[in-house]
Amino acid sequence: MPKYSVLIVEDERIVAMDLQQMLTALGYDAYAIASSATEAFARASEKRPDVVLMDIRIKGQMDGIRTAAVLREKFDVPIVYLTAHADDATIARAKKTAPHGYLLKPVKSTEMKSAIEVSIYRNEMEKELRTREALFRDTLASIADGIVTLDARAHIVQMNAAAENLTGWSHTEARGKSLELLLCPKSDGGRHPAALGTELPDLVEAVLADGLTRHGESGEGPTGRSFGYSVTALADPVGRVVGAVLHLHDITERRQSDSEIRVLHAHLAELAKTDELTGVANHRAFKERLKQIVAEGERGRAFALALCDLDDFKGINDDLGHRAGDQALVGVARALKNNVRETDFVARYGGDEFCILFTDVTEEVAVALTERLRRSVALIREPISVTASFGLCGYSKSFHGDASAxxxxxxxALYRSKHAGRNRVELSRDEQADSSQGLD
Structure with a gap:
């Protein structure tokens, strides 16, 4: 067993010597006796004791209680009071110095040993607890996310620096206040509220009731920042929920990234359905739209489809080159796009063919709309004058939902238009011509 050192502060010399002999017999190092506060401070400075036996009533301007308070503050040593006076007022004063023991004179050897051992053990445990608390505070201070500790009433017990910055409230201002304080605006010194969302108190209440962790996110606050949070229960050794920990983190950049990713995905999806050369919908997008509109046609929606094929497109490529051919395709796509209604759909079907879906029209109206498109194409002059042939058909239930048919x-109908002189619009007939031949 280690030999603990004991400082005796007792102004009655005989009593002090008796205590010293008793302590020595018990195996302690009763290295010094002090009869006043000044002498006690000097002896404690010479050798910091493991415990101080302090008579409450000693000579001098400072009594034992005031002397004990200074010793506790300067040397962090446990105090065991000795007194023959046990009145309530004296005990009340002594309690304020957080003593580790209280012995009434005359002191018995067994009581002395118990008081010293318990006081030293308690002091060591308190030091360890303070060390852990300091480590915990330092850890909280170093965490970039906000941490708020709440008691069982959802009142704020502790906040780290990050939580102060996120919420705009200092630990001193918030301690002991209801959690709802953090929902209130605070912009002193350039700080701004976290805008945590009004549902947070309900989440905390639920966690305190059942001990289950919950998560949530706030909307965008007045500064454009958004926050995520989780609430975790704190339990005592027997499992009773005694509080909660609120973990706050800024999710603004994550939300911005998510938004950018969504925009990118939307852009990629758009690109996947857009013809790279002409900028109108591609064959894939047309097939999807045709399948959808045929299903709507079976339910009674009126629509028509026109196919457009450039006349003698092969000659443009052969005479002027493929670059000129590409320019012609871009010009035709622009003419078609600029001369349809907002509800209509233009796509490049493939090669020099385009398709146009006219919605909510009769065949008669669709013919007129297609004639307008034919004329708009015929007005193209760069890089060369071009014309186009059109085949047109209004949907009817006789197709039985068969998009291919x-x-x-x-x-x-387009095949007939090409072989009837080109640069014209042909409406579909009941009989179908052989369209397996080329349409250049």
Missing amino acids: FLDAVDA
Whole structure:
């Protein structure tokens, strides 16, 4: 067993010597006796004791209680009071110095040993607890996320520096206040509220009730920042919920990244359905739209489909080159796009063919709309004058929802348009021509 050192502060010399002999017999190092506060401070400075036996009533301007308070503050040593006076007022004063023991004179050897051992053990545990608390505070201070500790009433016990910065409230201002304080605006000194969301108190209340962790996110606050949070229960050794920990983190950049990713995905999705050369919808997008509109046609929606094929496109490529051919395709796509209604759909079907879906129209109206498109194409002069032939068909339930059969009927009309002189619009007939031949 280590030999603990004991400082005796007792102004009655005989009593002090008796205590010293008793302590020595118990195996302690009773290295010094002091009869006043000044002498006690000097002896404690010479050798910091493991425990101080302090008579409450000693000579001098400072009594034992005031002397003990200074010793505790300067040397962090445990105090065991000795007194023959046990009145309530004296005990009340002594309690304020957080003593580790209280012995009434005359002191018995067994009581002395117990008081010293317990006081030294308690002091060591308190030092360890303070060390852990300091480590915990330092850890909280170093965490970039906000940490708020709450008691069982959802009142704020502790906040780290990050939580102060996020919420705008200092630990001193918030301690002991209701959690709802953090929902209130605070912009002193350039700080701004976290805008945590009004549902947070309900989440905390639920966690305190059942001990289950919950998560949430705030909307965008007045500064454009958004926050995520989790609430975790704190339990005592027997499992009773005695509080909660609120973990706050700024999710603004994550939300911005998510938003940018969504925009990128939308852009990629758009690119996947857009013809790179002409900027109108591509074949894939057309097939998806055709399938959708045919299903709507089976439910009674009126629509028509036109196929457009450039006249003698091969000659443009052969005479002027493929770059000129590409320019012609871009010009035709622009003419078609600029001369349809907002509700209509233009796509590049492939090669020099385009398709146009007219929604909510009769065949008669669709013919007029297609004639307008034919004329707009015929006005193109760069890089060369071009014309186009059109095949057109209005959807009817006779196709029985078969998109391929409907498309074949439009293609047959286009074939007739090419062989009837080109630069014209042909409406589909009941009989279908052989469209397997080339349409240049």
